[in-house]
Amino acid sequence: MATIYDVAKAASVSPKTVSxxxxxxxxxxxxxxxxxxTAMAELGYVPSNAARMMRxxxxxxxxxxxxxxxxxLEPMEPTGLPDLYIVQGIQRVMADSGKTLIIADTxxxxxxxxxxxxxxxxxxxxxxxxxxxxxxxxxxxxxAGNCPVVLVNxxxxxxxxxxxxxxxxxxxxxxxDLVRSGHERIAYFTLDPAMVATELRxxxxxxxxxxxxxxxxxxxxxxxxRNVENDDGGLLQRALDSVLALDRPPTVMCxxxxxxxxxxxxxxxxRGLRIPxxxxxxxxxxxxxxxxxxxxxLTTVELPYxxxxxxxxxxxxxxxxGEDEQLAGSEMVPGPVHWxxxxxxxxxxxxxxxxxxxxxx
Amino acid sequence: MATIYDVAKAASVSPKTVSxxxxxxxxxxxxxxxxxxTAMAELGYVPSNAARMMRxxxxxxxxxxxxxxxxxLEPMEPTGLPDLYIVQGIQRVMADSGKTLIIADTxxxxxxxxxxxxxxxxxxxxxxxxxxxxxxxxxxxxxAGNCPVVLVNxxxxxxxxxxxxxxxxxxxxxxxDLVRSGHERIAYFTLDPAMVATELRxxxxxxxxxxxxxxxxxxxxxxxxRNVENDDGGLLQRALDSVLALDRPPTVMCxxxxxxxxxxxxxxxxRGLRIPxxxxxxxxxxxxxxxxxxxxxLTTVELPYxxxxxxxxxxxxxxxxGEDEQLAGSEMVPGPVHWxxxxxxxxxxxxxxxxxxxxxx
DNA sequence: AACTGCTATGACACCGATGTCATGACTTCG
DNA sequence: CGAAGTCATGACATCGGTGTCATAGCAGTT
Numbered sequence: 199m200a201t202i203y204d205v206a207k208a209a210s211v212s213p214k215t216v217s218x219x220x221x222x223x224x225x226x227x228x229x230x231x232x233x234x235x236t237a238m239a240e241l242g243y244v245p246s247n248a249a250r251m252m253r254x255x256x257x258x259x260x261x262x263x264x265x266x267x268x269x270x271l272e273p274m275e276p277t278g279l280p281d282l283y284i285v286q287g288i289q290r291v292m293a294d295s296g297k298t299l300i301i302a303d304t305x306x307x308x309x310x311x312x313x314x315x316x317x318x319x320x321x322x323x324x325x326x327x328x329x330x331x332x333x334x335x336x337x338x339x340x341x342a343g344n345c346p347v348v349l350v351n352x353x354x355x356x357x358x359x360x361x362x363x364x365x366x367x368x369x370x371x372x373x374x375d376l377v378r379s380g381h382e383r384i385a386y387f388t389l390d391p392a393m394v395a396t397e398l399r400x401x402x403x404x405x406x407x408x409x410x411x412x413x414x415x416x417x418x419x420x421x422x423x424r425n426v427e428n429d430d431g432g433l434l435q436r437a438l439d440s441v442l443a444l445d446r447p448p449t450v451m452c453x454x455x456x457x458x459x460x461x462x463x464x465x466x467x468x469r470g471l472r473i474p475x476x477x478x479x480x481x482x483x484x485x486x487x488x489x490x491x492x493x494x495x496l497t498t499v500e501l502p503y504x505x506x507x508x509x510x511x512x513x514x515x516x517x518x519x520g521e522d523e524q525l526a527g528s529e530m531v532p533g534p535v536h537w538x539x540x541x542x543x544x545x546x547x548x549x550x551x552x553x554x555x556x557x558x559x
Numbered sequence: 560m561a562t563i564y565d566v567a568k569a570a571s572v573s574p575k576t577v578s579x580x581x582x583x584x585x586x587x588x589x590x591x592x593x594x595x596x597t598a599m600a601e602l603g604y605v606p607s608n609a610a611r612m613m614r615x616x617x618x619x620x621x622x623x624x625x626x627x628x629x630x631x632l633e634p635m636e637p638t639g640l641p642d643l644y645i646v647q648g649i650q651r652v653m654a655d656s657g658k659t660l661i662i663a664d665t666x667x668x669x670x671x672x673x674x675x676x677x678x679x680x681x682x683x684x685x686x687x688x689x690x691x692x693x694x695x696x697x698x699x700x701x702x703a704g705n706c707p708v709v710l711v712n713x714x715x716x717x718x719x720x721x722x723x724x725x726x727x728x729x730x731x732x733x734x735x736d737l738v739r740s741g742h743e744r745i746a747y748f749t750l751d752p753a754m755v756a757t758e759l760r761x762x763x764x765x766x767x768x769x770x771x772x773x774x775x776x777x778x779x780x781x782x783x784x785r786n787v788e789n790d791d792g793g794l795l796q797r798a799l800d801s802v803l804a805l806d807r808p809p810t811v812m813c814x815x816x817x818x819x820x821x822x823x824x825x826x827x828x829x830r831g832l833r834i835p836x837x838x839x840x841x842x843x844x845x846x847x848x849x850x851x852x853x854x855x856x857l858t859t860v861e862l863p864y865x866x867x868x869x870x871x872x873x874x875x876x877x878x879x880x881g882e883d884e885q886l887a888g889s890e891m892v893p894g895p896v897h898w899x900x901x902x903x904x905x906x907x908x909x910x911x912x913x914x915x916x917x918x919x920x
Numbered sequence: 921a922a923c924t925g926c927t928a929t930g931a932c933a934c935c936g937a938t939g940t941c942a943t944g945a946c947t948t949c950g
Numbered sequence: 951c952g953a954a955g956t957c958a959t960g961a962c963a964t965c966g967g968t969g970t971c972a973t974a975g976c977a978g979t980t
Contacts, residue, residue, distance in 0.1 A: 203967095
């Protein structure tokens with residue numbers, strides 16, 4: 199691989215002059231510049247980042263760890279591979295800023311993390327970003343020293359800078375939209391309460407009811423999914439039957455995620471009910487393969503994974519520049535409601551006017 | 560950040576001795592080693608890869624480009640984000656071999672590729688891997704010089720080393736299993752024939768029929784999905800009706816992907832037919848969110864993305880070691896059939912014994 | 921003519937590790 | 951006891967760029 203010395207010799211100039219052509223940090227004569235550029239092209243010269251970094255101490259690399267960190271090793275129900283979107287968001291911002299991403303996947307073994315961090319530090323990454331596959335608390339065995347760290351889709355006990363989805367706000371917005379379109383009996387089939395997101399969304403659900411002065415009915419909020427092997431779907435079936443048996447059954451059923459909604463479609467129809475004429479259904483995640491493919495298409499909330507990634511990248515870049523941003527703890531990012539035909543409006547007037555950034559498709 | 564000189568001073572030895580402790584390439588006295596190790600721990604010393612690379616010229620980095628390269632800019636129907644699995648496969652192998660992956664996503668703009676490749680070359684990657692999001696032909700504006708290149712899920716006209724899924728074999732295996740379980744009237748709803756995969760799978764479908772001495776009936780193979788905006792699902796509906804109207808309607812329907820199978824479930828039921836009692840359904844992709852969530856669970860074929868990634872990584876490592884492997888052109892990787900209850904056996908005997916690595920779940 | 925100011929260029933040290941070679945202490949063997 | 955061999959260690963050059971400083975050439979000013 200050619201070096202500046204080779205280029206310098208070919209162009210009959212000093213190495214330093216070649217360096218100047220490369221960086222444009224000092225004036226270079228027009229003829230000289232041309233000679234150098236020709237030589238570089240002929241030799242197929244590409245500057246070595248390693249050598250450059252030796253002096254500048256700026257590697258241009260950002261370390262990204264995905265997977266792992268999970269305290270539960272059980273793989274979650276697939277919910278659209280949020281990590282991927284987060285990573286894309288990060289990548290997009292980083293590429294624009296000229297940084298290069300170096301990525302390590304732990305493959306679910308959080309024990310590998312320290313090793314990966316070490317490798318990143320060897321490459322002198324300018325920042326470290328951890329991405330979790332679902333909203334959770336992590337404890338990270340950093341050893342990262344003074345390297346800036348940003349957590350995404352997770353948070354820790356030490357108040358490390360973190361970007362998390364605003365589950366509460368998302369559920370709040372969804373339920374508020376349901377109320378606006380005339381629903382009052384709103385069932386909510388939750389995921390495993392052990393998950394961080396479940397609790398937050400429950401809060402959002404209740405807050406939306408309260409804001410609309412609709413009394414909370416515990417019989418309408420039922421856990422319908424466990425993160426355990428022996429949940430064969432029976433929970434959801436029983437949950438459905440229990441709310442259908444109520445004196446005042448719900449007019450709309452919210453699901454903890456779109457996959458649950460997919461199952462629910464089948465169950466509701468096997469009970470002889472129509473969607474949305476007899477009962478409306480809403481999901482969570484905007485897992486498009488499901489939400490747009492189902493008939494009728496599913497009203498659901500999008501978790502803003504791409505935006506979270508972008509935000510995390512911006513913050514990391516800010517930390518590199520030394521702005522520090524004082525970002526103590528978590529920043530929550532809300533996401534839009536996607537309004538589709540699985541929910542029917544009960545009030546004749548379309549007084550539904552969302553101010554929450556909802557989209558209608 | 561501490562250097563070996565700092566460590567050397569702290570341990571009262573020469574820098575070279577610290578280097579020896581790090582690399583173990585020469586004997587070091589026990590007491591000296593201990594002193595050095597203590598000093599390293601105290602200073603939080605992490606060796607600089609850049610400096611190391613200056614001498615060894617081995618960066619330990621592998622460049623990975625995803626997205627882009629696609630000749631069609633239209634995003635495909637989501638089929639389970641194969642790139643992610645491929646990347647995971649690559650990552651897994653690379654991590655085991657001590658290499659670090661650096662990743663760039665083109666975000667769909669193949670124009671960015673040369674720029675990304677340049678960045679990678681600056682980092683002196685030891686190999687370059689391109690991953691496409693679906694099986695396709697690409698033309699890559701390399702400029703990669705003598706850096707080893709491996710294509711995954713795509714191939715080019717120049718015969719660059721490439722790892723692609725064995726679509727033909729996969730479809731062949733699936734249809735063969737269907738035949739073994741007693742089906743003879745096998746419909747096949749294909750994807751857009753403009754896709755490389757579609758043609759290959761058609762060949763597999765026909766080859767399997769021929770191998771079983773079942774006459775090919777053109778009325779059973781119908782295009783049911785176009786990669787265009789105005790395909791509202793009507794194609795599939797008409798395809799279904801056309802085969803149901805045949806004198807000898809099919810006993811099983813194969814779909815071009817699992818998403819199509821999801822739609823087909825709905826359509827079949829709206830015609831008053833039961834799955835699998837009246838008609839069996841098979842998919843393609845083993846897109847688990849769909850295949851395992853549907854009722855009944857979907858028989859489908861898995862495209863071996865993880866394995867493809869692993870294989871690609873192995874080959875790239877081989878090329879780095881200079882084994883060159885003579886791998887002219889493409890290597891095709893087959894994937895297993897996942898046998899689930901959406902397909903019923905027509906022959907009473909369970910003479911079904913797959914030798915194709917099928918799994919039964 | 922002497923001085924100032926600017927442009928264009930080169931010499932040289934340096935970043936942090938490692939390869940090469942040299943050296944001193946100690947063991948082993950004839 | 952001296953020669954040869956092993957062990958442990960250090961001095962120094964080197965990798966490929968960039969920062970610092972010096973210098974030569976030339977125009978403009980007084």
